[in-house]
Amino acid sequence: MQSLFQILMLILDIVWFFVIAHVIMSWLISFQVLNVRQQLVGQIWYGLNRLLEPLYSPIRRILPPMGGLDLAPLVVLIGVFALRIILQNNIAAFY
Template sequence: MTSLFQILMLILDVVWFILIAHIIMSWLINFQVLNVRQPLVGQIWYGLNRLLEPLYGPIRRALPAMGGLDLAPLVVLVGIYALRIVLVNNAAAFY
């Protein structure tokens, strides 16, 4: 069962870093540091959007319109962190 706990924590860490990369890349695109028309940047951006849209979609539908401000990534980050806390506090169940 220890390995199950470690696999779950690894998956949460990978999703966490993908989210952080998506957030930083969106800032760089909005501040025109990166250009989506470049092939590599466009492919990475499209891939990250396709990976994360299943997480963002239901949250975007539940949140009220914020006038162009997207809080879905923040909600997902807080949710992942809360899930990590729950898993760590209940780690004894995995041993």
């Protein structure tokens, strides 16, 4: 059962990495450091959007409009951290 715990923690770490990469990339695109018309940048950007949109869209429906500020990644990161805390506090159930 410990391997199940480690797999769940790994999945949460991967989700955390993808959300952070998406946020940083969105800033770089907004400040025109990266150009989506470049093939590699465009593929990474659209891939991250396709991976994370199923997580963001339900949250965006619940959150009120913030005038161009997207808080969905922040809510996802808080959710990932909350799940990590819950799993670590209940690690005894995995033994």
